[in-house]
Amino acid sequence: MTEVTSDKLGDKVVVLTGGIGGAKLVRGMIDAVAPEAVKAIVNTGDDFVHLGLKISPDIDTLLYTLADKANPILGWGRRDESWNFMAALKSLGGEDWFALGDGDLALHIIRTMKMAHGASLSSVTADFARAWGIAPTILPMSDDRVATELVTDEGLLSFQDYFVARRCQPAVRSIAFKGADTAAATPAVLAAIADPHARAIVIAPSNPFLSIDPILAVPGIREALAVAAVPIVAISPLVGGRAVKGPTDKLMTELGLAVNHATIARHYAGLIDAMLIDSDEPPGSFDGIVTARTNTLMQTLDDKIRVANAALALADSFGR
Amino acid sequence: MTEVTSDKLGDKVVVLTGGIGGAKLVRGMIDAVAPEAVKAIVNTGDDFVHLGLKISPDIDTLLYTLADKANPILGWGRRDESWNFMAALKSLGGEDWFALGDGDLALHIIRTMKMAHGASLSSVTADFARAWGIAPTILPMSDDRVATELVTDEGLLSFQDYFVARRCQPAVRSIAFKGADTAAATPAVLAAIADPHARAIVIAPSNPFLSIDPILAVPGIREALAVAAVPIVAISPLVGGRAVKGPTDKLMTELGLAVNHATIARHYAGLIDAMLIDSDEPPGSFDGIVTARTNTLMQTLDDKIRVANAALALADSFGR
Numbered sequence: 001m002t003e004v005t006s007d008k009l010g011d012k013v014v015v016l017t018g019g020i021g022g023a024k025l026v027r028g029m030i031d032a033v034a035p036e037a038v039k040a041i042v043n044t045g046d047d048f049v050h051l052g053l054k055i056s057p058d059i060d061t062l063l064y065t066l067a068d069k070a071n072p073i074l075g076w077g078r079r080d081e082s083w084n085f086m087a088a089l090k091s092l093g094g095e096d097w098f099a100l101g102d103g104d105l106a107l108h109i110i111r112t113m114k115m116a117h118g119a120s121l122s123s124v125t126a127d128f129a130r131a132w133g134i135a136p137t138i139l140p141m142s143d144d145r146v147a148t149e150l151v152t153d154e155g156l157l158s159f160q161d162y163f164v165a166r167r168c169q170p171a172v173r174s175i176a177f178k179g180a181d182t183a184a185a186t187p188a189v190l191a192a193i194a195d196p197h198a199r200a201i202v203i204a205p206s207n208p209f210l211s212i213d214p215i216l217a218v219p220g221i222r223e224a225l226a227v228a229a230v231p232i233v234a235i236s237p238l239v240g241g242r243a244v245k246g247p248t249d250k251l252m253t254e255l256g257l258a259v260n261h262a263t264i265a266r267h268y269a270g271l272i273d274a275m276l277i278d279s280d281e282p283p284g285s286f287d288g289i290v291t292a293r294t295n296t297l298m299q300t301l302d303d304k305i306r307v308a309n310a311a312l313a314l315a316d317s318f319g320r
Numbered sequence: 321m322t323e324v325t326s327d328k329l330g331d332k333v334v335v336l337t338g339g340i341g342g343a344k345l346v347r348g349m350i351d352a353v354a355p356e357a358v359k360a361i362v363n364t365g366d367d368f369v370h371l372g373l374k375i376s377p378d379i380d381t382l383l384y385t386l387a388d389k390a391n392p393i394l395g396w397g398r399r400d401e402s403w404n405f406m407a408a409l410k411s412l413g414g415e416d417w418f419a420l421g422d423g424d425l426a427l428h429i430i431r432t433m434k435m436a437h438g439a440s441l442s443s444v445t446a447d448f449a450r451a452w453g454i455a456p457t458i459l460p461m462s463d464d465r466v467a468t469e470l471v472t473d474e475g476l477l478s479f480q481d482y483f484v485a486r487r488c489q490p491a492v493r494s495i496a497f498k499g500a501d502t503a504a505a506t507p508a509v510l511a512a513i514a515d516p517h518a519r520a521i522v523i524a525p526s527n528p529f530l531s532i533d534p535i536l537a538v539p540g541i542r543e544a545l546a547v548a549a550v551p552i553v554a555i556s557p558l559v560g561g562r563a564v565k566g567p568t569d570k571l572m573t574e575l576g577l578a579v580n581h582a583t584i585a586r587h588y589a590g591l592i593d594a595m596l597i598d599s600d601e602p603p604g605s606f607d608g609i610v611t612a613r614t615n616t617l618m619q620t621l622d623d624k625i626r627v628a629n630a631a632l633a634l635a636d637s638f639g640r
Contacts, residue, residue, distance in 0.1 A: 049434050051429050052432055052433035084421075084422040085429075088398075088422075089430070090428055092430055093451045094426065094430050102425075103407065105408070107412070109371050109409075109410055112372055113371050116372055127413070128412060133409065204479075265360070302458065
């Protein structure tokens, strides 16, 4: 049993992530271990076709964040963006409820063209990462179409209708992932989860219901996590009893769930070994899920690295 | 025989046109008669699909010119344009030989989307004109695909490969209009040419071989012109023995043609009643085609109106 495991190989980390919050964790992770040691499995349930263009919001947030092109004020899109396309679109009576920056259009136009010629979302994403010198691996959860839909008090809404057009105002009754039953996880996603040499699998502090659940809904992914050889740690998205960004707390209330870490832990029960929670919270163990605490609010790069290291330390405590 | 013909109806003018030079004439024509009295039949032989987007350069030049959005320096695209899309495209390794401005993208993206849903180029063009308050009618020569191709000393080139990518450098042996044999002129185009109440049909000083010939290659258009009830006048594109813009003179030489008005007149022989030529040129009548002279260089708005009026006066001399 001689197994060659370099330090670098031993530090491989797999992150399940949505957009902005998860991207910050991935950013921290590449300093906590090494850029090429990080694989991000990304939610594509928010993906949609708008103006004929294929848009993958969470993947793009990862790309912009890891290429140091992200807009720190908006939390989405590119820094130093211009908006002349939107102005012209509006003047022509085009749909302007979803803002597309001028530079941002390049990703959507190239992706749409390449996929029209048969390329997979995975290969196009890899092309983008290569072009921008992004060392971590960005893996769409599936190359098949999975669309998050929300049953609300105003009827069935697609994710972007709910999230952007309606600014999360409708009350959510339930959430569905259209296409998930027939979608396939990519081989790269399943291989990343099954890698026995990884140090940890980390569920980012993304919205469990809107960003992580779509990933878990893809057949094979939950099963692969259940038999994974490495520790699995989730980071709770709640800070001070609220979501840092987005509708997590509002959504939890509407779904009849108590807005606390216990609910998050219960949501991931059977899947994770431990959960990292914010240090302002009372410590606790929920349904057999051990917790550790750190300040989980990620503002500076140091914050991101600290949270990443805390998640890894928690994973390490479960040995390998 | 009581026929109601208002002054406005009597001043209806039909212009056959390519891009920049023709657009200037159309701009002059709307002041010479009235905006709503002008119909422009526009070359679509330059149209192509780039990055998955349907681009109609000559139609767009008409739209920008008539909406007062044209870039006076470049001679194409929008004024006050930004280029962040191109920079992002280049950073991703995308094809950057054809410049697409950020605002300009709105036309291409909306057109591509609407046509993918079954709209015709004519209806999309009309939508754009309506949105921007353009009173003249902009009529694509056909809703079917006609592609100008050039047989050159470097092989067969598509129009944009020749015109933009290769900057008109290859020597042209012959020109073909792919798809023209099976294309149909739109009913609106044929009705405009057949309108017995029009004052004149004017062939703009566009490149006869690359901008006007594609229009004439569409089955039915040449035949309709041959039996048109109104005078047909061409404006020679040559000023001082050269083309004002573009490769007309270089092209004529390569095709073995003398670069003079007689060649232009001969090219349109059987089709036009008269030709307007630049006032620096010696006057003449070519193969039975009467000429009149004015300064045909259109720089100011006054120039454009003067050239339009000179073309109309020449047409008027043929009575109705």
